[in-house]
Amino acid sequence: MIDRNFLIASLSGVLFLMFPIKAGAQDAQAVARGQYLARAADCVACHTNPADNRAFAGGYALQTPFGKLLTSNITQDIETGIGGWTEAEFSRAVREGIGRQGQHLYPAMPYPSYTKLTDADVHDLWLYMKTITPVKNRVVSNQLPFPFNIRAALIVWNLWNFRSGRYVDDTSKSKAWNRGAYLAEGLEHCNSCHTPKNLLGGDKSSQAYRGASLQGWYAPDITNSHTLGIGSWHKDDLKTYLKTGSVGPYVASGPMGEAIENSTQYLRDGDLEAIATYFSDIKGQEASLPASLPASDPRMHQGKAVYEMACAACHRSDGRGVSTMITGFPANRAILAPVKDSILHTILAGGRGAMTHENPTGAAMPSFSWSLSDEQIAAAATYIRNSWGNNASAVTPEEVKAMRRTLQFRQVGPVPDDWSLSGESKPDLSAHPAMHP
Incomplete structure (x- = not known):
């Protein structure tokens, strides 16, 4: 059995190598704070391309409603990164959305949020970024089609959506x-x-x-x-x-x-x-939930058959999954959300649970796009959303087809919309007991 403390120490060592601290003793505390802030701001997730896993070297594709953007190289490489930048230029990019050459940055870079950062935090973040190993990787960030590739249009966007300014405490709150x-x-x-x-x-x-x-x-x-x-x-x-x-x-x-x-x-x-x-203090909006579909509904019959064949082995017949590893369905508001994108995305393209120091197992789910039709996936999702005390709107085959198209456009996983593309036969559920109540 692997010792847990040894595993955590090993992971910490890997992270230290990914995010080395090289500053002198006088700046060590500030750099450490900057490293913490970089993690809190989730900089590495967007600025690291999983295809080559070069930390902060950019090239990760962000799929926006207007087209694709590639994240920039923010290592200390002088030619292709930010190695030649000043702290003032860095601060302006992070908090105002203005690049070194005066160009407007697209708000996929969340400067409308980062504008709230204090001067002290931006300074510490800058000191940490100065320690990042240079990586030569030239990235052409703007991959948007016309007219969205015209950066001048962001002047209008900013007038409508962006308010520059630091966070100000609400004195009525703790x-x-x-x-x-x-x-x-x-x-x-x-x-x-x-x-x-x-x-x-x-x-x-x-x-x-x-x-x-x-x-x-x-x-x-x-x-x-x-x-x-x-x-x-x-x-x-x-x-x-x-x-x-x-x-x-x-x-x-x-x-x-x-x-x-x-x-x-x-x-x-x-x-x-x-x-x-x-x-806990952010006010939401309550809503009347739809009535649960009866077990006699044909979609529930078909959904139960698909669930027992494809889902129950991991998620269990009672839908409760496995604690900390596999999603449970009863009373899961994410599964019952009025917008069904996430459940359909996961069924079609598969997924993996988060891997953390406290929970390093991160169970994976395979894609079912190749083996289940739109009708079968719709029925299974409908069954999940209306069983074990759940009540939510039914999922339609048209919604599944639309998600297939979205994932094909984004090239996420194997999502054929025609059985001839998969090289597999449709599973025959006609003899499944659940199809004959």
């Missing part, structure tokens, strides 16, 4: 609440995924954290709504989830799994407590 707000609204930029967007891709601030679709996933409502959000969670539940990647029936995967792996698992307990304090 110190912990304000720290949580600074982290959530600034460094962690939670709004980037969880807040609905307007037609220009800016935040709908009146609907903050009420859930949004992004890159083929649905970032769920994280307000204190009991019917749509995480209002039923205790603050300790959110702390555990952000630290370990799982709590109760919830196992983080997709973009949230990446955020936990690269960012939130490294936060200090006090900062996690502050974030939980903040979100």
Whole structure:
């Protein structure tokens, strides 16, 4: 059996090699703070291309509603990175969205959130970035089609969506609440995924954290709504989830799994407590939930057959999954969300749970796009969303087909829309007991 302390020490050693601290003794504490801030801001996740895994060297493709952007190289390479930048140029890019040559940065770089960062934090972050090993990697970030590739249009975007300024404490709130707000609204930029967007891709601030679709996933409502959000969670539940990647029936995967792996698992307990304090106070909107589909519904019959054949071995016949490893379905608000992107994305393309120091196992789920038809996937998702006390709207084959198209466009996993592409035969469920109640 592997000793847990040895495993954590080994992982810490790997992280140290990835994020080396090279500054002199006089700056060591500031650099260490900067390293912590870089993790809190999740810089490495976006600026590291998983194809070559060169930390901070850029080239990671961000799929926006307007086209593809490649993240920039922010290592200390002088020719292709930020090695020749001044601290003032770095600060302006991070907090104002203006590049070294005066060009407007696209808001896929979350400067509308980072503008809230204090001068001290930006200074420490800069000192840490100065320690990053140079990597020569020239990236052409702007891959957008016309007219979105015209950066001058961002002047209009900023007038409509961007307000420059540092975070100001709300004196009516506690110190912990304000720290949580600074982290959530600034460094962690939670709004980037969880807040609905307007037609220009800016935040709908009146609907903050009420859930949004992004890159083929649905970032769920994280307000204190009991019917749509995480209002039923205790603050300790959110702390555990952000630290370990799982709590109760919830196992983080997709973009949230990446955020936990690269960012939130490294936060200090006090900062996690502050974030939980903040979100427990974010007002949500309650909603009337649809009635659960009866077991006699034909879609439920077919869904049960598909579930027992393809899902029950891991998620169990009672839908409860495996604690800390495999998602459970009963009362899982992410599974029951009104927008079905995440459940369909995972069934079609597969996924993997977050891997953290506390939970290093990160179970993976295979893709079922090649073996299940749109109708079968729709039925299985409908069954999951309406069994074990769950009640949610049915999933249609048309919604599955639309998600296939989205994933094909993004080239995420094997998602053929025609059985002839897969080289496999449709599974025959006609003899399955659940098809003959």
